Amino acid sequence: MRKSETQAKKNIEETLRRLYLMKRSGPDWVFWALVAGYLLVSGVISFIAGSGAVLMISGQPVPVYTFAGVLSSLSNIMVILLAVFYEKRGYLAAVVLLVAELPMILMGIFLRHNMTSLPGVFGDLLAVITVTFIYLNNRKVDEYQNEIRRQAVTDMLTMLPNWFAFTELVEALVKKNEPFAVVSIDINGFKVINDTMGFETGNMVLIDISSKWKEIADTGSSGTQDFVARLNGDEFALVIRRFRDEEDILKTIRDYEAVLDDQRNSSGYDFYITASFGYAVYPTDTTDMDSVISYSDIAMHEIKDTASSEHIRRYSKDMHFNERALEIEGKIRMALDRDNVFFMLQPQYDMEHKLRGFEALARMRDVDGSVIFPGDFIPVAEKVGLIDRIDSEVFRKASVFVGELIKKYDLDVTLSVNVSVRHLMKSDFLEEMKARIAESGMSAEHLEVEITESIMIESLDQAAKDMEELRRMGVQIAIDDFGTGYSSLNYLNKIPANLLKVDKTFIDSMNSSEKSKQYVAAIISLGHIMGYEVISEGVEEEAQLDTLKEIGCDYIQGYLWGKPMLPEDIEALVQGL
Numbered sequence: 001m002r003k004s005e006t007q008a009k010k011n012i013e014e015t016l017r018r019l020y021l022m023k024r025s026g027p028d029w030v031f032w033a034l035v036a037g038y039l040l041v042s043g044v045i046s047f048i049a050g051s052g053a054v055l056m057i058s059g060q061p062v063p064v065y066t067f068a069g070v071l072s073s074l075s076n077i078m079v080i081l082l083a084v085f086y087e088k089r090g091y092l093a094a095v096v097l098l099v100a101e102l103p104m105i106l107m108g109i110f111l112r113h114n115m116t117s118l119p120g121v122f123g124d125l126l127a128v129i130t131v132t133f134i135y136l137n138n139r140k141v142d143e144y145q146n147e148i149r150r151q152a153v154t155d156m157l158t159m160l161p162n163w164f165a166f167t168e169l170v171e172a173l174v175k176k177n178e179p180f181a182v183v184s185i186d187i188n189g190f191k192v193i194n195d196t197m198g199f200e201t202g203n204m205v206l207i208d209i210s211s212k213w214k215e216i217a218d219t220g221s222s223g224t225q226d227f228v229a230r231l232n233g234d235e236f237a238l239v240i241r242r243f244r245d246e247e248d249i250l251k252t253i254r255d256y257e258a259v260l261d262d263q264r265n266s267s268g269y270d271f272y273i274t275a276s277f278g279y280a281v282y283p284t285d286t287t288d289m290d291s292v293i294s295y296s297d298i299a300m301h302e303i304k305d306t307a308s309s310e311h312i313r314r315y316s317k318d319m320h321f322n323e324r325a326l327e328i329e330g331k332i333r334m335a336l337d338r339d340n341v342f343f344m345l346q347p348q349y350d351m352e353h354k355l356r357g358f359e360a361l362a363r364m365r366d367v368d369g370s371v372i373f374p375g376d377f378i379p380v381a382e383k384v385g386l387i388d389r390i391d392s393e394v395f396r397k398a399s400v401f402v403g404e405l406i407k408k409y410d411l412d413v414t415l416s417v418n419v420s421v422r423h424l425m426k427s428d429f430l431e432e433m434k435a436r437i438a439e440s441g442m443s444a445e446h447l448e449v450e451i452t453e454s455i456m457i458e459s460l461d462q463a464a465k466d467m468e469e470l471r472r473m474g475v476q477i478a479i480d481d482f483g484t485g486y487s488s489l490n491y492l493n494k495i496p497a498n499l500l501k502v503d504k505t506f507i508d509s510m511n512s513s514e515k516s517k518q519y520v521a522a523i524i525s526l527g528h529i530m531g532y533e534v535i536s537e538g539v540e541e542e543a544q545l546d547t548l549k550e551i552g553c554d555y556i557q558g559y560l561w562g563k564p565m566l567p568e569d570i571e572a573l574v575q576g577l
Ligand code: C2E
Pocket: 346, 360, 361, 362, 363, 373, 374, 375, 378, 387, 390, 391, 394, 418, 419, 420, 450, 480, 481, 537, 538, 539, 540, 557, 558, 559, 560, 564
């Protein structure tokens, strides 16, 4: 739950609590004590009213019946307390007691000619008027409070329940331990509607969607018991109850999604509306009330962040990038401290199967000895700023190894190392590269730095300067994963690269899609025109190799001719050359 929302909820809760305290409420036993007290006092009054007894106080005779006035004031206070503190129940009890007492007083007056009771009749009637007045006034306060409460739990634009009502329901269901699903809904591209059509149209769309969703919830047409709320802006939440299985939940979500299709006609505008639906199930996914809401949110954002074509997704544990990231960060630090970062080398060949060189690929050994792959730790290392240390470790170890290999076997091979753009952007990047090259005993010409295309664009100027310098030193530069980013001729022109690496995804689809094949052919031609050599990554099949030969590729790297290998296997490989 967001912090400001939690605060807002607390404020509203506090206000409602205060209103409630202002409202009458009292323990049951006091209610019955007041009723019993009233009956008792009334009994005493009727007894002493007819009594001629006289008390001697300070030598003065005082007739006992004069105390009836005091006692009747006491009984009136009791009925007033009932009316004030016990709402309708108290009011009714008060009226019944007062009215039931009337005949007794009247009987005393008419049968026993007990005129001292006459003021009691008026007192009684006045008390009825007083408690009625109190009751009516309290009712007004009640209505006012209910209105405040209604406003506190209603979204005033769409008249749907709001976020406050939604969390109250979730809280209540968790308390009852009743199974339910929470669905976080976000209208896709709503900002565009607002920006291009104006707020009025945006609001109209929201109102329209809301009323249709409310209808489904109110009529129960989805087959489950639903509650729909607007949280804010274009965010909604759906609570689904009384489902039998996951299929029921999905069916209900699809019913709500189907409403969006009608939107095109009903809004009178020609645009499509889609939404992302992420959901989590209580108690299967979590038994915590805050978590069930945040998990459905995580699932919804997962759809948005991955620009997925799906619109509905259930929360799953691996969506916890943050928690997992924390764990992996710990593993990275541990591996760096314990010298557990190592490298593998994957061979690269020309089309005649002659060795061009190796790409160094990082690996990490976990405490239990298992190997962790870059897909798991590189994104985290980039995020937490540990990537340069990993790059350096791989670079240092691989360059020392390949440097010795070159000397020992008199090889002419290239060592390619991956450099993260975060690393490249560091002010001392060039110094570090120079130091590492000197340390390895390798000549700069045998080194190649791979930079990923997509990230390079964000920081082109700085990157371009550093790369110019590297080129001047004789280091080769490869553009990695080419074709997956925002390739533009303009920036290709600015990067002093000498090799394009065609991404595996294009090679994968090349033989099943003519378009992909043409795309790879175009990259190769373009690269050649601009003076680059081209290497294809992820070549796994003979047929891919044939096609690449046909369209003029220069090099390949892939499982077909070589997987990433440990240094000793690489040494065996070059010995066999
Ligand atoms: P990349 O630089 O594009 O490396 C190629 C990846 O494709 C490697 O995965 C390699 O093992 C894999 N590959 C090569 N041929 C084949 C094939 O025929 N089939 C299949 N299925 N896969 C193939 P890996 O080692 O998991 O590395 C993944 C990515 O991690 C690399 O992609 C690179 O971007 C990054 N990376 C690896 N090591 C380092 C490093 O030391 N520093 C930095 N910054 N990034 C690294």
